[in-house]
Structures are given as C-alpha cells and as structure tokens.
Amino acid sequence: EEQTILRKFEHIKHCLTKNVEAHVTNGFEDVHLIHKSLPEIDKDEIDLSVKFLGRKFDYPIMITGMTGGTRKGEIAWRINRTLAQAAQELNIPLGLGSQRAMIEKPETWESYYVRDVAPDVFLVGNLGAPQFGRNAKKRYSVDEVLYAIEKIEADAIAIHMNPLQESIQPEGDTTFSGVLEALAEITSTIDYPVIAKETGAGVSKEVAVELEAVGVDAIDISGLGGTSWSAVEYYRTKDGEKRNLALKFWDWGIKTAISLAEVRWATNLPIIASGGMRDGITMAKALAMGASMVGIALPVLRPAAKGDVEGVIRIIKGYAEEIRNVMFLVGARNIKELRKVPLVITGFVREWLLQRIDLNSYLRARFKM
Ligand code: FMN
DSSP states (O other): OHHHHHHHHHHHHHHHHSOOBOSSOOSGGGEEEOOOSOOOSOGGGOBOOEEETTEEESSSEEEOOOOOOSOTTSHHHHHHHHHHHHHHHHTOOEEOOOTHHHHHOGGGGGGTOOTTTOTTOOEEEEEEGGGGSTTOTTOOOHHHHHHHHHHTTOSEEEEEEOHHHHHHSTTOOOOOTTHHHHHHHHHHHOSSOEEEEESSSOOOHHHHHHHHHTTOSEEEOOOBTSBOHHHHHHHHOOOHHHHHHHHHTTTOSOBHHHHHHHHHHHOOOOEEEESSOOSHHHHHHHHHTTOSEEEESHHHHHHHHTTOHHHHHHHHHHHHHHHHHHHHHHTOSBHHHHTTSOEEEOHHHHHHHHHHSOHHHHHHHTTOO
C-alpha cells in the first residue's frame, strides 16, 4: 500500500519538474475552423454553457483526475481542495485521481473529500481498469465502485484505461482481461454515471463501440499529444531496460483530434476531449468536432500544488475567453451552433481518418450528441 502512495508522490513530482509531455502534437493543427467576416452575432450574446450527464455547466471545460491518497494537509489533499474550490467557483466538473490508495488505505479518504469546500461541484471519482481484470490480485467489484463514490459524495465514477502506463511501469498491473464484462456489471448495477477514461493514449473507434455496448455513459478520450505516462514512468524508473522501454513508447497512442473523430463517428456517447488541450482555439476545434466537454490536467497541476485557487481560475477563464473569441469569429452563439460550423481537415489527420471512418458522414453528423 505504501507503494501506491509513494508512486503518487513521484508522479506529481515528475509532472511538476520535468517535461512529461509527448514529443508529437495532439493533431488539432490539421483541423481548421473557417473565419467568418460577417459573423451576424454580437460577441456579448455568446453563451459558453453546456449540458453534460444531466447537469448544466458554465464552461465546456473539465478538470480531469490527477491525485489523492495522501494524508490530510499533504500535497494530494491540497491539490484536490484547490481544484475543487476553483471548479466550484467556475461551475465546471472536477475529476479526482485514482482512489485505489483510498481502498487500500482507508485513512487517506480525506485527501479525496472536497464537499466541505465544493458543495455543488460535479465530482467524478476514479478507479483503474486493471483492478477489474479477471486476474487482478484483488479484483474489485461493484462494492468498491460504490464505496469510492459514496464515501466522498461523488456524482459519477471514471474508470481509467491505462494499459500503456501499466505496461511500462516496473510494478505495473497488466491484468486487462475481463474488464469489459466488469464494466457491464457496474453500469447495469449502479445508478451513477460511468465514464470510461483513457490517460493519454487515446480511444479507438473499436474500443468506443465496445464501451457503448457495455453501457458506459461517456468517454474521456485522453489522446496522445499531452501528458505522456511513458514519459512519467521514464523519469521514475532507474532500471536501464525499463527506461529504454519507456523512451520507445513515449509517443505511443492515438492523437486526441483523431480519437475524437473516430469516437464521434462510431458512437452516440458524449465525449470529453482531453490530451494536450492547451489553448482555447484548440478547445473550440474539439467542441466543433463534436466533443461535449474539453478536459485538462497538467496545466492546472502547478497552481493547484501551490494552493493557488485564483491561479487555476485565471487559467481556465483564459481558455474560456479564447473559446468565446473563436465562437465570435465563426458566428456561433452557443456550443450547439459551434458544433455545426464548417470544418476543414487536412494533412496527417485527414489521411488517417480517410482510412478509418467515412469522413464526409462524420463531418455532417458530428453534432448528433
Ligand atoms: N488519470 C486518471 O484517470 N487517474 C489518475 O489517477 C491520474 N493521475 C494523473 C496525475 C497527474 C499528475 C497527471 C498530469 C495526469 C493524471 N491522469 C490521471 C491523467 C489525466 O487525467 C489526463 O487524462 C491526461 O493527463 C491528459 O491530459 P493533459 O494532457 O491535459 O495532462
């Protein structure tokens, strides 16, 4: 158990001090919105609010799960409280980091508990797919899911899919057989929304179709182009061979822009587009491509680690203002209209998508959810 907690410390430390991002882009440079010389709207009538999983949010931006598992007063506790206060003020959803530590060491539960400072925030708990594998050392069931949600008064649960990280990690849990069957049991048993979430390597159309079939409520695609878990594990491991493996897989995965188009085309599920989202123009492109929400993690880690609530708010409001500016320049009054504006897809992303989806039907139907 100590190992789970130590690992979390190391992950945060490396994410704060090293370059842990992919060496490749997340693909949105190949996605183009068309400038509109006559927008025929007033900038101050633009509405950034969105509906997602039955709730209304002021901005189409979510902070996705990063941490938890330390004692009260320590770093993970501080990060979650800081993010929670910012999310409460902004009225946006907040994800927590893996609650495995809390299941193994129940006394760490308070580092995930933020209801006292964020009574209204839409809070998403987090557990890992490998713990639901048939051959997991201690296979989780619906009981652990309900405990993770209810102990901290969360509104939903994200099950993270991280085979890349687990395959690189020296002590990784690579027990992924039987996860779909476990997800089917969870979604049919509990009343809370279930989000299937990648962690930086993207979701393909095939996996998205499987996830839709077992009844998940949304997918966080978390594609390639932002935080790389191979990079994080590269810095953590001292074993030469494992380091080499981590380096080779630094840029493994499906770029966020590509994953988004595949999943939007193949399913009707709401999508959180995350993975390297670092400015509002990119975020507006993702929303125009059919995402319901955009997700960020790494950009708010630094202010959160310092307890800087205003710093987190400033970053997210900055993105929001850029999204608003794009919406003005393409003549979209709200996110629904943004999802209907024309899009041009060029280069590598176009070439990929032509082999994987019917690009024209996707471009026509990207606003279906
Ligand atoms: N994702 C999870 O589902 N569970 C986690 O426990 C988790 N821990 C993370 C810790 C850190 C420090 C960071 C930076 C990310 C973590 N993630 C975790 C992944 C993020 O939620 C997100 O999917 C990924 O970092 C891509 O977004 P980004 O490029 O904006 O960082």
